[in-house]
Amino acid sequence: MENSILKIEDLSFSYHQIIALKNINIDIKKGEIVSLIGANGAGKTTLLKVLSAIETQQKGKILYKGDDISKSDSAKRVKLGIAQVPEGRGLFDILSVEDNLLLGAYLRNDDEIEKDMFEIYELFPVLKEKKEHYAGTLSGGQQQMLSVGRALMSRPDLLLLDEPSMGLAPIIVEDIFEVLENLRDKGTTVFLVEQNAYLALSISDRAYVLENGEIVMSGDSKELIDDHRVKEAYLGM
Numbered sequence: 001m002e003n004s005i006l007k008i009e010d011l012s013f014s015y016h017q018i019i020a021l022k023n024i025n026i027d028i029k030k031g032e033i034v035s036l037i038g039a040n041g042a043g044k045t046t047l048l049k050v051l052s053a054i055e056t057q058q059k060g061k062i063l064y065k066g067d068d069i070s071k072s073d074s075a076k077r078v079k080l081g082i083a084q085v086p087e088g089r090g091l092f093d094i095l096s097v098e099d100n101l102l103l104g105a106y107l108r109n110d111d112e113i114e115k116d117m118f119e120i121y122e123l124f125p126v127l128k129e130k131k132e133h134y135a136g137t138l139s140g141g142q143q144q145m146l147s148v149g150r151a152l153m154s155r156p157d158l159l160l161l162d163e164p165s166m167g168l169a170p171i172i173v174e175d176i177f178e179v180l181e182n183l184r185d186k187g188t189t190v191f192l193v194e195q196n197a198y199l200a201l202s203i204s205d206r207a208y209v210l211e212n213g214e215i216v217m218s219g220d221s222k223e224l225i226d227d228h229r230v231k232e233a234y235l236g237m
């Protein structure tokens, strides 16, 4: 499938006896926003960790742009264009905003790093204002912007985000999600993991529902948002 950017085939993962992911199949096309929704402990973070090779899957395949990357390490996957905005943001609190951004480019050796940083400051002007500040002194929303900015510094084709809305005021979440839509419109593919199903379904093109480590539903987000099972289980209706 030339149009597919990420294809996950029959992927399983366990933490010792705890089965966290069972035979996951997901297909993401270039230029889509795809969301993965699921309750606390469903396995969402585990899946993103496996996709970034922070955890190693025991079974199944990961195809990126048609190539099997199942055995590639984290650095290799970043180089290929997969970046992650991790759960909890993963910033270095006692490094400046600018240094955190530069860390996102640590595998690059081209001469456009400054230019990209400038673009990220255009995207998130508050980061420019605070570029000398320690990341730990930023508000939650600013930290989330920094985490997204840092991921973008690796020039990803595929951006993985783990619950970017967590703990943020709705108006800030709106800003961040608008940026994700802009990125998608410029060609970046987005895989968005969210416990906030309504938000995720509102912004994404397609979605998968993860329950106890298994994909139990998938489809167009517009259809899922009206599905009675999704409404009952995830939208509190």
Ligand SMILES: Nc1ncnc2c1ncn2[C@@H]1O[C@H](COP(=O)(O)OP(=O)(O)OP(=O)(O)O)[C@@H](O)[C@H]1O
Pocket (backbone or CB within 6 Å): 015, 018, 020, 038, 039, 040, 041, 042, 043, 044, 045, 046, 047, 087, 195
């Ligand atoms: N390091 C670990 N060792 C053992 N079990 C783990 C570990 N990390 C997660 N688990 C278990 O794996 C399952 C999936 O956890 P995971 O963190 O992937 O869920 P999640 O969907 O991201 O949840 P949340 O919405 O709370 O972030 C849970 O049962 C969890 O307790």
Ligand SMILES: [Mg+2]
Pocket (backbone or CB within 6 Å): 044, 045, 046, 087, 162
């Ligand atoms: Mg999680």
